[in-house]
Amino acid sequence: MPSFTRCLLATATAMLIGATALNAQAETRVTYKSASAGTAYYQMGVELSEAIRRGTDGEIVLTLEESQGSVQNVMEVMARQGNYVFTTPPGLVEQALAGEGAFAERQSPRFQEIRGLFPIPAITMHFVAAGDEGVIGLADLEDKHILIGRGTFGAREAERYLEMFNLLDKVRVASASIGSGPDALKNGQIDAFVTASSFPTPNVIETAASMPISLVSLTDEQIEQTGAARQTIPGGTYPGIDADVETTSLPVIAYTTSAMDDDTAYTLTRTFWERRDAMAEETAWWGGITHDMIGNIAGTLHPGAVRYYDETGIDIPEALR
Template sequence: MKTLSYALAATLAFAGAASAQNLSIATGGTGGTYYPYGGGLAELIGKYIDGAQATAEVTGASVENMALIAQQQSDLAIALADTVYDAYNGSGAFDGRAVSDARALASIYPNAVQIVTLAESDINGLEDFRGKRVSVGAPGSGTEVNAQAILTANGISYDDFEPQRLNFNETADALRDGDIDAGFWSVGPPTSSILNLAATRDIRVISLTPEQIEAASAEEPVFAPYTLKAGLYEGMDADVPTISIPNVLAVNAAMDEDLAYQITKAMFEHVDELIAVHPAANDTTPEFALSSTPIPLHPGAIRWYEEAGHTVPDKLRP
């Protein structure tokens, strides 16, 4: 119900402020973290930036979001660091179509790859995917980009199983109904769609071995080891080793410098309000942003970091 209230609040604010600057924030599906986080950010923009309102938009997530930034159809977008890096450099899904005018305001929190099956399943690891029905994420999503990298690095291709391209809610529903055998999420934990699934069915979150994590990290330099803590979801009674990827708040270089400054300032100086929306925002810190952002920062963001006393690495300067 919270996410509905954010969307409603943003819509009402839009209707009441026709003369305001109305910003679009490209997020993801409603069952992930991008949408509620984007809704919380929209509230901060409307509350703390004079003459600005914002709306969180449902999208196909990372790959689509960077295309929207390239086309300036969205003002801000949340996307996985590997997708942002590929977009900026014209590699991967963006081979031959680099988004060279992409800039970052910050890396805002890490996604964790979460691979879920039902407790009654005979799937205990990646090697058990062969011949199974596995959701690899929505088309155009960072989840699919991450899933492909992890699987390819560990010798598993789409030919080895039946890939299903479902969003987070669809993946949870398909697992619940027995229409698939396992699913990938790349999202800030905990996420509502897995929480809801675990409340109705016994689940198992699949661990990655140290060797699998090492192989995947060699495939994707932005990957880092991560531990999903016991108790994260109902019935999850042990820590689960996996991989994390930073999430980046991206904009186009054409964004007004003062606006970029004001958004960065509102986000960091009122982060407690974002944490109240979703616990992933506990990682929204200048230190995390400056250590894990994969592309240059917008000059407006740089101005806020420096005014706040932080040292911006040379590699993050346009």
């Protein structure tokens, strides 16, 4: 091979290697851990990953990892390095910071490095009843046959509310998994079921599409008594429910650690909020995210996220700084 040709090939190869290296340096990879495949929160991870890719022109790539739950997500802070983003209810972060609850036996100074970024759709309580009233009160469940499920957040909250408001002895609780709720309601085997998920939740949409339903709306006093976060399900979210429904929810937050650099945290936070409306057009549950939900974050915000909120004039509690 002539030396000139070899020189050209060597130059081209060097340019290709250099371009590949430059692209590798320009691309920031972030591990995102939320939930197990097939769940709503894993699907949210897929949607968020695509939104971040589009919003950053591929400069930040979210790599999804399956998870066995929020406790595992927080526990992995002990071993994770670099850009680790995970989702969890803020109450678990409070426990990790205090070395309590699930973290009492496995404490780590790394938990003090947890930093908040932005809220994602909350786990919202739905009390779904047969009937075309649209919006009803909690007392209207009296003498009803209700399926609340078992072993889930929604089941525990439902039982807590029924007991708190003196309804546990005035209703008949069905012994079945929550997955059978919609069919059991449509078949007349039960009068109501309780489910907890981001709204609009598929099993409620499915039920409302085939029969008239009503949703329980709690009073301000009842919501305050539960000690849970208030959540409004806007009227029109479900067929036949034209008025707003006031209920409660378990906030869920996207967290990272102080190992993430400020620019990456800033860009993730900015891109999330800038793409929120576009995501909501594709999947309605993103439409329920508001700036007020930032106040649900436990611990403190990442400095990069603080920079974004300050730049855009979004009020954040001083305790989160």
